[in-house]
Amino acid sequence: MRTVYCGQVTSEYEGQEIDLVGWVNRRRDLGGVIFIDLRDREGIVQVVFDPDREDSFAIANTLRNEFCVKLRGKVRPRPQGQINKDMITGKIEVLGLELEILNRSAPVPLDSNQENSEELRLKYRYIDLRRPEMTQRLMFRSKVTSFIRRYMDDHGFLDIETPILTKATPEGARDYLVPSRTNRGKFFALPQSPQLFKQLLMVAGMDRYYQIVKCFRDEDLRADRQPEFTQVDIETSFMTSEEVREVTEALLRNLFNQLLNVELGDFPIMTWHEAMRLYGSDKPDLRNPMQFIDVADLLKDVEFKVFAGPANDPKGRVAMLCVPGGAQLSRKQLDEYTKYIGKYGAKGMAWMKINDVNAGAEGVQSPVAKFLTTEIIESLIKRANAQSGDILLFGADSYNVVCDAIGALRLKVGEDLGLVEQCWKPLWVVDFPMFEEADGRLWAMHHPFTAPIPGVTAQQLRENPANVLSNAYDVVLNGFEIGGGSVRIHQQEMQSAAFEVLGISEEEAQDKFGFLLQALQFGAPPHAGLALGLDRLVMLMTGAANIREVMAFPKTTTAGCPLTDAPSVANPEVLKELGIAVTVKDNNDA
């Protein structure tokens, strides 16, 4: 129906008659002439209707916003004063010759002049997506998936589909269940990831697998989680962790280069311990220049218990941030930061303004200065390499609380004071502990199929599990974990040792992962893989505020869909056929 998309009518069409289809983005009547901004997914073009062409003018006169129209028009240069250099179509306009209304539109329920509530935007998503910003995000996402697919394909990776109706997966979050009708009383689970299937594909000899695949987690949704999300899932045989990282890094480098014209460069590699030491986080945002400065050794002997307690506790941590220019922070701002880190478990926040670094302990202003000797204050300033006008912010608590609280504070203060560089800072975090302790037992930090670093034997794993590092790797970009993976265990003895350490009985292991254990008996190859979070990656690349902005039809934070009204009440006949019954009266009953 069209000669060209509205957004692509440039001067090269001047003098030509063209056909366009699209939506009325705006109508203006000026000096007896009607101007229509006609919009399609590629952009907007200006169409002019003159009163001397009576037929089309009369129709144009009935146009309202979001009418869908078809028109024939002649492309001509815009009058001098009207040229818009910011628009691709800004040098021309289209003189409307023939006009047909393909469909009328009721007044749209979204206000283009103000922020609409997310509920309303999701209810009328098909209108919300017409906004050029939203259209462009979906178009960009399509480019990203297309690029990734071509890249993987060109590098020998096979696109293989894995089941959506499957068995409960061991990722730890809740599974969505699907009652079976042909096996009543039994349930499928929607996969949290194709982890076990991709490992089985390696056992099957597929060598290199990838899939852009939906995954499902029935979690309590935080701001940036969705019940279904999309993963770029990768698995390879016979590759080391270094090789998997190389493949992934090259993919991301090429993606950013081709689609954003950004050079990511080589990704630095940081151990998990180093990341925790310097940033208190396993996904540090390296755009922020501040690092943790540990000072427990300096504060072991002070009388101030808030410092001395954690400083002498092997499970404690005392660390500070030196905030450039932070001495300007008001008491009120500091109180707000104290409140902020309270959310992360911190009981308070000591601070020390360095008003004049040359004046030593005399030049500082701090509620805690009175508890510290001159020598200690000067040692703190020296270790921080602080300058006049900086502030030192202290965290002293258990190791985890200090990491969480000061880590969060680092990001917030960095953002507030404009310390964050506008750039892309990727890195690899490696050498995670294999297990973490909680509730008096050990848990797999990644998943129970993660291999230890090379050289660790099954016996060593059994004997000293807490000290074993895993051969896992996370890829982090600007403070977001955009992907993670590991070398997998491919030998049964090691897998049994891992289950043993995790307190998973032989019986439980057989019940849950028996098919994987069995597969390891039949010449399973060494294999490793990784998964990238596509939604988050696209969110970062488009600068969107959250992943819902880069999904066509996301759910709300209560996992509902205002558009279709899903989930909804089921037909009792259907439930009967499935052999299940609803046991609650309403949403909030127990």
Place this chain on the structure above:
Amino acid sequence: MRTVYCGQVTSEYEGQEIDLVGWVNRRRDLGGVIFIDLRDREGIVQVVFDPDREDSFAIANTLRNEFCVKLRGKVRPRPQGQINKDMITGKIEVLGLELEILNRSAPVPLDSNQENSEELRLKYRYIDLRRPEMTQRLMFRSKVTSFIRRYMDDHGFLDIETPILTKATPEGARDYLVPSRTNRGKFFALPQSPQLFKQLLMVAGMDRYYQIVKCFRDEDLRADRQPEFTQVDIETSFMTSEEVREVTEALLRNLFNQLLNVELGDFPIMTWHEAMRLYGSDKPDLRNPMQFIDVADLLKDVEFKVFAGPANDPKGRVAMLCVPGGAQLSRKQLDEYTKYIGKYGAKGMAWMKINDVNAGAEGVQSPVAKFLTTEIIESLIKRANAQSGDILLFGADSYNVVCDAIGALRLKVGEDLGLVEQCWKPLWVVDFPMFEEADGRLWAMHHPFTAPIPGVTAQQLRENPANVLSNAYDVVLNGFEIGGGSVRIHQQEMQSAAFEVLGISEEEAQDKFGFLLQALQFGAPPHAGLALGLDRLVMLMTGAANIREVMAFPKTTTAGCPLTDAPSVANPEVLKELGIAVTVKDNNDA
């Protein structure tokens, strides 16, 4: 770890030392030397271990089938008598220098010398997929999806993901339900297709959409159905049905050309009525040369009620097939065919062997000849253009039974007598009736959003629905419907008329599809689309016997997975949290 895949070691590597990884496909000991066929996903290469290299020979001696190994070896030409021209690697062999066992294998539970049961193959799918035939099918499938994606991408189609957790869809089959935990007592449904979402994407102005997407139907599984299957889903705005067919046809033509080196040529277009008339089927296999020959007019006045009844009934049909060389069929074979069409509702099968066409009615042999006049017999022979040695097979019953029974008979006899040409015969079937009658009411032949052919008004639809043709099209290949689609209704008045004809009340329409009806109010563009069944397409292209052979992890015909043992019993705690309970004691309780 490897220099090259096993299956790609050609003469160009002669004289080089290479590294290989793979699985022991077969081991032979001949004249003190060990021959290993080493296999990976690309193929097989012959490796030789000489006893004079003691270390590697000793390890080679412990190798068993399906051990996973790594080796270094030197490529050399095979001795003259051992060259295998059918193998890519058939001119060379690899002299093993170093050998490492990466993983051992227990004896595999699948027998390579005989057909294994499908249950066993699915239980050990990771071993079954190692068979070169299976590996190649999955690799081919990956090529197909890759080709389709590039093609769609290069033609301006956006890859946009639609939700898997959604509302019950109106396709007619049963939905899989997913209980919601955050909205207890309510359920999501897994989509039978993204139909409504892709229409909404058109309303949103995305213009051209495609997605290779999982769809779900909780149906009683026939041999060639799966609970989850994959669709190449396409939707476009502002395109006519002809243009959608052109895009699809070009995609398929290019796909077959690039991947199979087959020229499909232009697809013939056949109306639904013509297809039913000539083949008794809306998915005719054009490789089979036989067509239905209607003879009701000739048999209206015979005394033989079996013929005269349906011949005089407006809802009846009397048709025959002329089977070339069919006079050779024995009485027993004919009895079997009679039994066969009984499954399709036919109460019997009249036949007439044409032993000598020149002898007219004298030259035929038929149990029904005695009921027919010489003139009628000769008219039948003439209309069939029968030759000596042919047989005429008759169907006389209701229109539907004759179509089904004689349609099935046509395929079976064609197959049995080798009448089916080995080739590719695609076609479009168009101009379907908009509605079909059953149980005293009208049903949408495609789905309720299908538009009538151009020119039909909402009023005409209301007044004479039974005669309205829909603007739908199916693409058929070798007797399989590989895809189908339609122009959609984009105006509310037409959609209301369609619902009215279908007996869907305003209230029901609002409840089920309210969001689509609402979307049509806001400048919905004219739009049309199509979906291809990827599994079936790949099945046909690979010559596989059923779609399970082209899926990595299919379900059994009772929708179970022998590999993971899904579906399985759910944890009662989890069910409680979901607010549901199982009401059946075991699988077969009501």
